[in-house]
Amino acid sequence: MKQIRRWSTERKEQERKLNLERRGMKVAPLFADELIARELEKRHDYFKGK
Template identity: 50%
Template sequence: MARWSLSWGNPYTQPPGPRVLAAVLVERGQPCPAEVKALWSPGCGYVISWQLVTQRPIRRWSAEAKAKVRRRNLRDRLERKVPLFAEILIAEELERRPSYYAGGEEDARPLPGGRA
C-alpha cells in the first residue's frame, strides 16, 4: 500500500489551514488519485507527496552466510592492517569467539588491545 497526500510543503512556516489537506491509501504503483490532484494548485504552498506504507518482509541471513561474511571481513581487515601476523591473529580470534564466527548471535565486540 502507498499513501498519496496533499500536505504543507515548507517545514519552516505555519500552514494557513491544516498541515495535511488530503490523504488517500492506494495500491502500490497506482498514480495519484484525482481527489488529491483536484485540491492542489500551483503556488499554494501545499505539495503532493507519496509514501510507502507497507514494505516487504525483512530477509534474515542464514547462520552459514553470516559466518562466511564475518570470517571474510576478519581476514580482510587483519591482512590489510597487519599482514605479517594476520594468520596468527585470525586463529586467535576464531579460538576466542567460535560461536560468533560460526554465525551465532553473540554481540560484536572490539578486539582487546585495539587490534584490528
C-alpha cells in the first residue's frame, strides 16, 4: 500500500492562496484584488495553512 504524502503548511498556504486568486479572477476580475484582500483578512489562519 502506498503511503499518503501530506503537504507542508507552506505548500498548503501557497495552494490555498493560488486557488483564491483563481476564484477571484473568475468571479469578478475587476474587483478580484479587493475580494482577495477581504478573504485573506477574514480567514487569516486558513490561508496560513493551519
